[in-house]
Amino acid sequence: MRRGPGTIALRLVTLVVYVFMLAPVALVIWLSFSKSQVLFFPPHGYSVQWYEQLRYQPQLTSGLFYSLWLAAAASLISVAVAGLAAIGLSRGVIRRRGPLEGLFLGPLMVPAIVTGIALYVYLYVIGTGLRSTFVPTRWAMLLAHVLLTLPFTFRMAYVGLSGIDTSLERASLNLGRNRLHTIRLVTLPMMRSALIGAAIFGFIFSFADLEISLFLVGPGQTTLPVAMLDYASNQIDPTIAAISAVQIAIIAVLLLVANHFVDFGKALGIGRAR
Amino acid sequence: MRLSRRGTLGLLVPGVALLVLMYVAPELYFLRYAAEKPSTSSLAVPTVTAGTFTGFFRSGYDVSVLWHTVAMALATTVVAFAVALPVSYVVGRTTGRAKTWLVVLAVLSMLVGNVVRSIGWSAMLGYGGIVNRIGTALHLLSGPEQLSDTYPAVIVVLVSVLLPVMILTLESSFGSLDTNLERASRDLGAPPFPTFWRVTLPQVIPGILAGTSIVFVLSLNAYAIPALIGGPRVPALATVMYDSVTQDGNYPVAAVIALLLLIIGLAGIGAYSFLLRRQFEGWRTR
Amino acid sequence: MLARKSGVAATATALALAGTLAACGSASNPTTAGSGKSGGTVIVASEGGEFQTIQQQTAVPELTKQGISVQFSEGDYTTIPTKLKVQEHGTAPYDVVELQDTNQQEIKDEGLLAPLDTSKIPNLKYVDPDLKNPYWVPFIQSAGVLVYNKDKVKPAPTSYSVLFNPKYKGRVAALNYQQYLYAAAAYVKHGPPGTDWDAGWPALEHIASGLQISTTSWSPMGQALEDGQAWLGLTFQSYGGVWSKAGGQPLGVVVPKEGSNAVVFDLAIPKNAPNKNAAYAYINAMLSPAAQQGFAKSIGYAPVTSNADLSPALESAVQVPSSERSRVYPMNTEYVVKNDERWYSTWTQKIAK
Numbered sequence: 001m002r003r004g005p006g007t008i009a010l011r012l013v014t015l016v017v018y019v020f021m022l023a024p025v026a027l028v029i030w031l032s033f034s035k036s037q038v039l040f041f042p043p044h045g046y047s048v049q050w051y052e053q054l055r056y057q058p059q060l061t062s063g064l065f066y067s068l069w070l071a072a073a074a075s076l077i078s079v080a081v082a083g084l085a086a087i088g089l090s091r092g093v094i095r096r097r098g099p100l101e102g103l104f105l106g107p108l109m110v111p112a113i114v115t116g117i118a119l120y121v122y123l124y125v126i127g128t129g130l131r132s133t134f135v136p137t138r139w140a141m142l143l144a145h146v147l148l149t150l151p152f153t154f155r156m157a158y159v160g161l162s163g164i165d166t167s168l169e170r171a172s173l174n175l176g177r178n179r180l181h182t183i184r185l186v187t188l189p190m191m192r193s194a195l196i197g198a199a200i201f202g203f204i205f206s207f208a209d210l211e212i213s214l215f216l217v218g219p220g221q222t223t224l225p226v227a228m229l230d231y232a233s234n235q236i237d238p239t240i241a242a243i244s245a246v247q248i249a250i251i252a253v254l255l256l257v258a259n260h261f262v263d264f265g266k267a268l269g270i271g272r273a274r
Numbered sequence: 275m276r277l278s279r280r281g282t283l284g285l286l287v288p289g290v291a292l293l294v295l296m297y298v299a300p301e302l303y304f305l306r307y308a309a310e311k312p313s314t315s316s317l318a319v320p321t322v323t324a325g326t327f328t329g330f331f332r333s334g335y336d337v338s339v340l341w342h343t344v345a346m347a348l349a350t351t352v353v354a355f356a357v358a359l360p361v362s363y364v365v366g367r368t369t370g371r372a373k374t375w376l377v378v379l380a381v382l383s384m385l386v387g388n389v390v391r392s393i394g395w396s397a398m399l400g401y402g403g404i405v406n407r408i409g410t411a412l413h414l415l416s417g418p419e420q421l422s423d424t425y426p427a428v429i430v431v432l433v434s435v436l437l438p439v440m441i442l443t444l445e446s447s448f449g450s451l452d453t454n455l456e457r458a459s460r461d462l463g464a465p466p467f468p469t470f471w472r473v474t475l476p477q478v479i480p481g482i483l484a485g486t487s488i489v490f491v492l493s494l495n496a497y498a499i500p501a502l503i504g505g506p507r508v509p510a511l512a513t514v515m516y517d518s519v520t521q522d523g524n525y526p527v528a529a530v531i532a533l534l535l536l537i538i539g540l541a542g543i544g545a546y547s548f549l550l551r552r553q554f555e556g557w558r559t560r
Numbered sequence: 561m562l563a564r565k566s567g568v569a570a571t572a573t574a575l576a577l578a579g580t581l582a583a584c585g586s587a588s589n590p591t592t593a594g595s596g597k598s599g600g601t602v603i604v605a606s607e608g609g610e611f612q613t614i615q616q617q618t619a620v621p622e623l624t625k626q627g628i629s630v631q632f633s634e635g636d637y638t639t640i641p642t643k644l645k646v647q648e649h650g651t652a653p654y655d656v657v658e659l660q661d662t663n664q665q666e667i668k669d670e671g672l673l674a675p676l677d678t679s680k681i682p683n684l685k686y687v688d689p690d691l692k693n694p695y696w697v698p699f700i701q702s703a704g705v706l707v708y709n710k711d712k713v714k715p716a717p718t719s720y721s722v723l724f725n726p727k728y729k730g731r732v733a734a735l736n737y738q739q740y741l742y743a744a745a746a747y748v749k750h751g752p753p754g755t756d757w758d759a760g761w762p763a764l765e766h767i768a769s770g771l772q773i774s775t776t777s778w779s780p781m782g783q784a785l786e787d788g789q790a791w792l793g794l795t796f797q798s799y800g801g802v803w804s805k806a807g808g809q810p811l812g813v814v815v816p817k818e819g820s821n822a823v824v825f826d827l828a829i830p831k832n833a834p835n836k837n838a839a840y841a842y843i844n845a846m847l848s849p850a851a852q853q854g855f856a857k858s859i860g861y862a863p864v865t866s867n868a869d870l871s872p873a874l875e876s877a878v879q880v881p882s883s884e885r886s887r888v889y890p891m892n893t894e895y896v897v898k899n900d901e902r903w904y905s906t907w908t909q910k911i912a913k
Contacts, residue, residue: 085288092277093282103294107293244394
């Protein structure tokens with residue numbers, strides 16, 4: 001009886017392909033510790049100086065803080081909106097759910113880069129009309145990131161909602177609480193895992209996004225991925241590798257935390273439940 | 275629990291309003307520019323013309339970018355599918371902690387984002403980088419070569435970046451397979467490959483269609499990878515769209531490109547739905 | 561009961577988090593070193609990267625001691641003059657601008673600089689008199705050089721003609737178009753090109769297709785030379801010296817016999833700068849031995865002061881050998897400034913495409 005699926009050959013292929021997928025991530029981390037600024041493979045010496053020197057890279061450090069703030073704020077808002085909408089959609093009086101479900105998954109349909117430029121133009125025109133500047137600002141960027149994360153947070157909240165035990169809600173109603181109280185005291189707490197998972201994934205998607213942010217960056221307000229792409233277009237050196245490693249570390253930690261709360265297969269909607 | 279009308283509206287209105295006012299409206303508003311003429315002093319000249327659209331197709335350069343981008347997306351999809359197939363089979367059938375690790379690693383590589391992986395690949399494709407070193411050592415290359423700024427490089431990196439998506443989509447299909455059918459086929463004397471082709475594969479076709487259509491659309495719309503790995507010699511629709519706004523201030527052309535990306539992307543997803551339905555018709559009538 | 565408690569706790573945490581993050585979001589500019597000190601703030605326009613790092617490590621502490629906080633504003637030779645011009649009739653966006661002498665000449669010609677009050681810069685007495693100017697103060701200098709791969713380019717080159725040798729086609733890296741135009745003109749005229757650099761265009765067009773051109777920074781050239789992808793390049797002694805010690809391909813550095821231009825980077829004060837006293841203090845700090853040594857050690861630029869006190873090893877690393885020093889000419893800034901815009905557009909249209 002073979003152990004595990006497939007032949008040895010198949011499992012070897014799997015290993016090779018996984019290496020192919022993860023090699024750039026591993027290499028970036030490796031190169032960040034390279035001593036010389038000129039990249040040698042393999043490195044001629046090792047040092048952590050590039051991490052120390054990150055504080056002298058204002059465009060990268062301010063990008064990091066901006067992206068962290070953006071991701072946190074966008075994921076919280078997104079989860080709030082999505083959570084409420086998910087409850088409304090699944091428990092509400094609606095004849096046909098399909099179109100509304102489709103609406104919430106909508107931002108996935110259009111390329112993120114198109115959404116970014118569309119928002120820029122739209123808010124620019126509205127702003128000029130109102131004699132104000134709406135782009136490029138943090139709030140326009142925040143709006144874009146909320147839209148970006150909404151399909152994911154909605155999907156996770158919705159899926160999470162379908163998995164909870166409705167008898168507890170019924171019990172709460174029978175005991176005399178109204179629907180608002182029931183939602184606050186029964187439904188939402190039961191959705192906790194799904195909502196936390198949604199918030200974490202929302203954070204990660206926002207933190208790593210490039211395309212939607214491209215047109216909405218401004219002086220002093222550049223997201224980390226855009227700042228990294230700018231830097232990398234000029235040179236690939238241990239400094240950009242170091243900030244990349246920082247980004248990888250943050251995402252990896254968040255992923256491990258999320259793993260605690262959610263089953264990835266179900267969460268990302270690539271689940272068995274079809 | 276059923277909510278009241280007021281309750282339903284209260285919960286749904288914020289999200290729906292946000293999406294309609296700040297997502298649907300801007301998209302439609304922007305796409306309208308495809309029917310306008312470029313202007314140097316404002317966003318565009320307010321008019322209704324098909325000139326910008328036809329102008330795009332009359333430009334040899336623009337048309338070649340269109341074809342190259344679609345070709346790259348198709349090539350990426352085909353290669354990613356071929357490579358992901360055996361891997362998804364293995365991952366789908368693995369169980370327990372090994373499975374968790376495989377899924378987490380795939381998800382991690384997907385979530386770190388395109389920029390980090392493009393930077394890693396840029397270093398790997400350097401003149402003194404790992405690919406050149408290994409290629410020369412294995413005598414696949416006569417010496418180090420300029421690998422980046424080429425179409426094959428962009429395709430390879432796109433495949434590497436999108437493989438996790440393809441694998442994760444396919445592996446769930448493989449995971450929910452009924453192995454009894456496979457075993458039955460084998461017991462009846464069929465060798466492994468025809469078994470795979472006639473028994474296993476048809477069951478995973480929905481997953482295949484989903485995975486390939488997602489990967490096609492993602493590679494079609496790619497910006498970071500053509501920008502960093504391809505450079506000026508490998509233009510893609512997304513990079514040309516970005517440049518036409520930031521360098522030329524030409525919003526109508528950008529809207530035309532956006533429209534093309536949407537149309538081609540929707541065609542890809544439409545093909546998916548169509549083939550899926552035909553597949554299931556086929557199942558039912560069999 | 562439990563559900564209620566954890567619900568409240570969760571909401572409270574979320575709100576606290578959101579609040580803190582909102583505060584962080586509108587937070588400080590990380591490039592500000594210190595704030596609200598008694599001497600005010602000096603805003604320095606610098607090209608960022610290592611230039612800025614060195615200044616933060618050597619010049620900024622001097623200013624902090626005097627109670628002045630330093631804020632850096634990133635810009636280059638195109639954005640800095642533009643911003644100065646735009647705010648010409650108000651307050652300048654910078655107190656100190658760092659530019660090469662050709663670019664300082666440009667903005668001085670546009671009337672954006674005021675003559676300096678030399679009494680406010682005590683360290684000026686140590687500066688090489690040949691480099692002095694009423695409108696700007698030099699802070700680093702270097703010589704134009706040819707870098708070559710010692711293994712691949714034999715015999716060791718002594719003339720710019722090596723760049724045009726068909727044997728090395730495709731192996732020449734390029735960035736600074738002024739140096740390449742000079743080299744091409746020198747090649748065509750078999751000697752220093754004087755004031756007729758345009759004679760070099762045909763020769764440049766001839767090798768254009770093989771040039772490995774980077775448009776933004778010196779790093780790609782350095783990497784290409786270290787990897788062996790490029791065997792020849794024109795740069796400054798600063799980069800050439802650093803690259804030749806980086807541990808990649810064996811690289812040699814030489815000033816070709818047709819000569820090259822010295823490149824000097826200077827500090828100037830816009831005539832409508834907001835805090836001129838702090839600007840003078842900053843310039844003085846940049847001339848201190850600590851700052852001069854910092855530039856020499858980190859990026860190989862030679863000092864402009866006589867009291868920089870470099871170790872002999874460092875001294876020989878940042879200067880070209882004495883036998884070649886006579887080939888390094890001061891830049892003819894007026895000639896270059898007059899023609900630069902035309903040269904740049906010809907380069908981008910005919911060579912760098």
